[in-house]
Amino acid sequence: GQQVQQSPASLVLQEGENAELQCNFSTSLNSMQWFYQRPGGSLVSLFYNPSGTKQSGRLTSTTVIKERRSSLHISSSQTTDSGTYLCAMERNTGYQNFYFGKGTSLTVIP
Amino acid sequence: AQTIHQWPVAEIKAVGSPLSLGCTIKGKSSPNLYWYWQATGGTLQQLFYSITVGQVESVVQLNLSASRPKDDQFILSTEKLLLSHSGFYLCAWRDISGNTLYFGEGSRLIVV
Numbered sequence: 001g002q003q004v005q006q007s008p009a010s011l012v013l014q015e016g017e018n019a020e021l022q023c024n025f026s027t028s029l030n031s032m033q034w035f036y037q038r039p040g041g042s043l044v045s046l047f048y049n050p051s052g053t054k055q056s057g058r059l060t061s062t063t064v065i066k067e068r069r070s071s072l073h074i075s076s077s078q079t080t081d082s083g084t085y086l087c088a089m090e091r092n093t094g095y096q097n098f099y100f101g102k103g104t105s106l107t108v109i110p
Numbered sequence: 111a112q113t114i115h116q117w118p119v120a121e122i123k124a125v126g127s128p129l130s131l132g133c134t135i136k137g138k139s140s141p142n143l144y145w146y147w148q149a150t151g152g153t154l155q156q157l158f159y160s161i162t163v164g165q166v167e168s169v170v171q172l173n174l175s176a177s178r179p180k181d182d183q184f185i186l187s188t189e190k191l192l193l194s195h196s197g198f199y200l201c202a203w204r205d206i207s208g209n210t211l212y213f214g215e216g217s218r219l220i221v222v
Binding site: 033042098102 | 142144148153154155156159161167169198200202209210211212213214215216218
C-alpha cells in the first residue's frame with residue numbers, strides 16, 4: 001500500500017492566500033524531506049526536516065514524528081508558487097530507500 | 111559547489127532497442143547515488159542506489175540495470191526497452207552524512 005499519503009491532491013488559491021499541505025506516513029520514519037517539482041520535472045529540495053519546525057522565507061515545515069505526519073505551510077502565496085509539491089520519507093537510518101507521495105498540485109491565480 | 115549532470119536530456123527510442131542513461135556528480139567525493147523513475151502522472155519510484163564504486167543495490171528493477179563504474183558516475187541501462195519504460199528518470203545524490211537528497215535535471219524517455 002501507499003506508504004506516503006499527501007493531501008490535498010490539488011489546491012487552487014487566490015494570490016495572497018495561505019496554503020497548508022499535508023503528508024502522512026503509514027510506517028515509522030527516520031527522516032522526511034519536502035520538494036518542489038518544476039513543470040519540467042526536476043526536483044528542488046525545500047526542507048530536510050526529520051522533526052520539529054523549520055522556516056525559510058514564506059515556507060514553514062513542521063514534522064511530528066510520533067504522529068507520522070509533516071506539513072508544509074506557504075504564506076502569502078504568489079503565482080510563482082504554482083507547481084507540484086512532493087514529500088518523501090526514509091524509513092530507517094541507512095536504509096537508503098525513499099518513499100514519495102503522489103504530490104499536491106498547487107495553482108495560484110492572480 | 112556540487113553539480114549533478116544527467117544525459118541525455120530526452121530520448122525517443124524504439125521498443126526492443128538498448129538504453130543508457132548517465133549521471134555525473136562533480137565537487138563531491140564518495141556520494142550516495144540514486145536512480146528514480148516517474149511514469150507520466152505517476153509517483154516517483156526509487157530504482158537503484160549505490161553507496162560505493164562497483165556496488166549497486168536494486169530496489170525496483172523494472173527490467174533495468176545500473177552500474178557505478180566511477181565514484182562520480184551512475185549509469186542506468188537495459189538491452190531491450192519496453193513500452194512501460196517510458197517516463198522521467200532522475201538521478202540524485204546525498205553525502206555520506208545522510209541528509210538532503212539533491213536531484214539532477216532528469217532524462218525524459220519515450221518508448222515507441
